[in-house]
Amino acid sequence: MNAECPVCGAQIQLAADAVQGELIECPDCGTELEVVSVNPPQVKEAPQEEEDWGQ
Amino acid sequence: MTKIKVSIVGASGYTGGELLRLLLFHPNVEINQVTSESYTGKFVYKVHPNLRKATQLKFSSASELQQCDVLFLCLPHNSSQNKIDFYKSIAPKIIDLSADFRLKNQDEYEKWYGHKHVRPELLKEFVYGIPELHREEMKNANYISSAGCNATASILGLYPLFKNDLVFEDRTVIEVKAGSSEGGNKVNEGSHHPERSGVVRSYMPTKHRHTAEILQELSFGKNIQVHFSATAIDIVRGLLATCHVFLKKDLEEKDIWKIYRDAYGNEPFIRIVKENDGIYRYPEPKLLSGTNYCDIGFKKDENSNRLVVISAIDNLMKGAAGQALQAFNIMFGFDERTGLEFTGLHPI
Amino acid sequence: MTKIKVSIVGASGYTGGELLRLLLFHPNVEINQVTSESYTGKFVYKVHPNLRKATQLKFSSASELQQCDVLFLCLPHNSSQNKIDFYKSIAPKIIDLSADFRLKNQDEYEKWYGHKHVRPELLKEFVYGIPELHREEMKNANYISSAGCNATASILGLYPLFKNDLVFEDRTVIEVKAGSSEGGNKVNEGSHHPERSGVVRSYMPTKHRHTAEILQELSFGKNIQVHFSATAIDIVRGLLATCHVFLKKDLEEKDIWKIYRDAYGNEPFIRIVKENDGIYRYPEPKLLSGTNYCDIGFKKDENSNRLVVISAIDNLMKGAAGQALQAFNIMFGFDERTGLEFTGLHPI
Numbered sequence: 001m002n003a004e005c006p007v008c009g010a011q012i013q014l015a016a017d018a019v020q021g022e023l024i025e026c027p028d029c030g031t032e033l034e035v036v037s038v039n040p041p042q043v044k045e046a047p048q049e050e051e052d053w054g055q
Numbered sequence: 056m057t058k059i060k061v062s063i064v065g066a067s068g069y070t071g072g073e074l075l076r077l078l079l080f081h082p083n084v085e086i087n088q089v090t091s092e093s094y095t096g097k098f099v100y101k102v103h104p105n106l107r108k109a110t111q112l113k114f115s116s117a118s119e120l121q122q123c124d125v126l127f128l129c130l131p132h133n134s135s136q137n138k139i140d141f142y143k144s145i146a147p148k149i150i151d152l153s154a155d156f157r158l159k160n161q162d163e164y165e166k167w168y169g170h171k172h173v174r175p176e177l178l179k180e181f182v183y184g185i186p187e188l189h190r191e192e193m194k195n196a197n198y199i200s201s202a203g204c205n206a207t208a209s210i211l212g213l214y215p216l217f218k219n220d221l222v223f224e225d226r227t228v229i230e231v232k233a234g235s236s237e238g239g240n241k242v243n244e245g246s247h248h249p250e251r252s253g254v255v256r257s258y259m260p261t262k263h264r265h266t267a268e269i270l271q272e273l274s275f276g277k278n279i280q281v282h283f284s285a286t287a288i289d290i291v292r293g294l295l296a297t298c299h300v301f302l303k304k305d306l307e308e309k310d311i312w313k314i315y316r317d318a319y320g321n322e323p324f325i326r327i328v329k330e331n332d333g334i335y336r337y338p339e340p341k342l343l344s345g346t347n348y349c350d351i352g353f354k355k356d357e358n359s360n361r362l363v364v365i366s367a368i369d370n371l372m373k374g375a376a377g378q379a380l381q382a383f384n385i386m387f388g389f390d391e392r393t394g395l396e397f398t399g400l401h402p403i
Numbered sequence: 404m405t406k407i408k409v410s411i412v413g414a415s416g417y418t419g420g421e422l423l424r425l426l427l428f429h430p431n432v433e434i435n436q437v438t439s440e441s442y443t444g445k446f447v448y449k450v451h452p453n454l455r456k457a458t459q460l461k462f463s464s465a466s467e468l469q470q471c472d473v474l475f476l477c478l479p480h481n482s483s484q485n486k487i488d489f490y491k492s493i494a495p496k497i498i499d500l501s502a503d504f505r506l507k508n509q510d511e512y513e514k515w516y517g518h519k520h521v522r523p524e525l526l527k528e529f530v531y532g533i534p535e536l537h538r539e540e541m542k543n544a545n546y547i548s549s550a551g552c553n554a555t556a557s558i559l560g561l562y563p564l565f566k567n568d569l570v571f572e573d574r575t576v577i578e579v580k581a582g583s584s585e586g587g588n589k590v591n592e593g594s595h596h597p598e599r600s601g602v603v604r605s606y607m608p609t610k611h612r613h614t615a616e617i618l619q620e621l622s623f624g625k626n627i628q629v630h631f632s633a634t635a636i637d638i639v640r641g642l643l644a645t646c647h648v649f650l651k652k653d654l655e656e657k658d659i660w661k662i663y664r665d666a667y668g669n670e671p672f673i674r675i676v677k678e679n680d681g682i683y684r685y686p687e688p689k690l691l692s693g694t695n696y697c698d699i700g701f702k703k704d705e706n707s708n709r710l711v712v713i714s715a716i717d718n719l720m721k722g723a724a725g726q727a728l729q730a731f732n733i734m735f736g737f738d739e740r741t742g743l744e745f746t747g748l749h750p751i
Contacts, residue, residue, distance in 0.1 A: 008312035
């Protein structure tokens with residue numbers, strides 16, 4: 001059973017030793033995610049401020 | 056393990072030189088001859104200094120061409136079609152890197168290239184050279200016509216959207232930012248360093264020939280329009296296509312991810328590059344120098360039905376020699392990545 | 404064929420990233436861990452975007468280091484010497500890419516680096532990391548200290564002349580033109596693009612630390628002087644050293660050719676580049692990006708006893724990661740070119 005990345009929909013296999021609250025990265029879009037629950041595997045987007053380079 | 060005997064016709068240009076570099080390090084290839092009329096008898100590293108110490112090979116003349124398994128044609132446009140019978144007599148398989156056999160429709164050819172095609176009946180014998188679109192046909196093709204660099208980046212960027220009929224047919228705008236190596240190694244007024252350095256030069260605002268290939272590959276039987284412009288900037292290698300398409304129905308970015316993942320998830324040379332941190336969040340051409348990657352990213356405009364698709368390649372690699380070698384690997388059943396493993400330099 | 408287990412300490416910098424790129428494609432290497440304290444747990448391609456799709460490796464913390472066969476240290480200066488016992492406990496062989504163990508003489512170290520060396524008794528255990536000069540010692544070395552980039556180019560350029568006592572000991576002037584990647588990936592006021600782009604910046608007119616290594620390797624027991632200056636120019640990778648030496652006796656260019664051919668004729672990574680036609684007649688650093696080559700050329704001044712020696716490298720390759728891997732290959736008896744076959748791009 002995989003978790004689904006809320007940003008890009010990628011299927012994410014949680015590490016065997018994953019714990020609730022752990023921060024992981026989506027292998028596809030690289031977004032930082034927070035493990036909501038291990039069983040069933042669920043993640044949500046970790047809070048992150050959008051950097052503005054004012055280019 | 057017997058090696059495939061290959062020769063390159065027109066090997067003194069940038070495309071021929073890049074192809075030679077790749078072939079020299081391909082485990083299943085034996086290079087027979089590389090021709091150049093102006094440099095016949097000279098060491099190849101005279102015009103390709105990166106090949107110093109890599110080979111003692113010398114240029115031959117095309118008149119000395121011997122039979123071989125595969126002939127790569129790296130000639131200026133309008134040369135291959137005029138001597139195709141001679142080249143066909145040299146090798147059973149041909150990969151042509153010029154524009155001569157890219158278009159299937161002779162009228163389109165005449166419209167975009169301003170003169171009649173010399174051998175229109177042969178157009179259908181050449182498979183159009185983008186593996187991600189024509190892999191099956193390539194597996195038993197004898198003749199392949201490698202795609203143009205601007206076309207390759209644009210087509211790969213937009214293919215999943217047009218294939219799934221998700222965008223309006225006549226509203227696509229494509230803006231390519233290109234490097235100086237696209238013009239080849241012939242010197243001209245505009246390539247003089249003091250004139251070329253630092254420019255943002257609108258060299259083809261309209262009627263760029265590669266448009267014809269984009270129309271051919273993205274139409275799927277419909278009548279489509281593509282509004283293409285190219286601007287030359289201060290880079291040597293590298294090409295970035297920024298494509299503006301307009302969605303028929305409202306889609307979330309998650310849906311777009313799925314569409315691109317379904318289309319390209321298993322492709323060895325396509326990377327979806329769309330990240331919300333780090334320095335390189337969207338495709339960056341300079342990182343692709345020397346690699347066969349096409350990086351694709353996108354951003355949905357929150358205030359309209361516009362989707363911006365960003366596609367980057369190295370015009371000499373995925374836009375020419377790399378893609379030709381990828382096609383060669385498919386033609387002979389080799390792992391497609393053979394000889395194309397280089398993953399690029401950073402910083403560069 | 405058992406693979407050598409290697410780890411990199413400090414793998415998030417440019418040097419560590421370049422080394423990781425090479426090791427990922429080395430047939431005899433298995434990468435165990437790559438550490439970064441600031442990026443622990445993150446995919447390596449987050450800081451090395453060229454490694455996208457090449458690896459799913461993540462950074463570990465140095466505290467998690469497991470036993471392995473070889474440890475590469477890519478730390479800022481003054482780190483390796485402070486934790487050398489810990490690193491020695493991790494692996495029997497260490498290749499340090501910092502300046503900590505390059506100088507054999509602790510007084511010289513203190514003079515050039517402004518502080519006492521923490522473990523001077525270990526200096527003699529490290530072999531200085533230029534294979535062309537110390538190949539035999541490397542074959543059974545446990546500890547190697549990779550050379551500085553400016554030093555590598557200067558030393559290789561002048562070594563045959565000093566070794567044969569052909570130039571005056573105190574009149575050598577070396578001018579290096581260097582790229583921005585030499586400064587590493589830390590941002591600073593001067594690296595801000597609008598300030599750094601297009602500069603010809605005299606950043607080290609005197610007292611450049613690499614001078615100490617040049618003196619160490621070229622003195623041959625004599626008291627020599629080297630007048631070194633470095634200027635930063637608008638390139639990212641690449642380094643060109645223009646060395647002015649003054650001949651003790653009058654030599655023809657033919658004699659000079661012979662001296663360099665005798666010294667470097669069989670070296671896999673040194674090319675003598677001195678041609679009287681073509682675009683690249685003397686060594687050109689941009690052609691060497693990503694390769695382990697050191698190109699050397701020279702010109703005898705007809706009106707004096709001055710010999711100009713020109714030496715080019717990629718500061719991240721022969722000047723750092725490439726040379727470290729060359730040393731690794733020697734250490735384990737592999738063909739020195741393994742993993743270092745890339746012959747560079749042209750045009751670039």
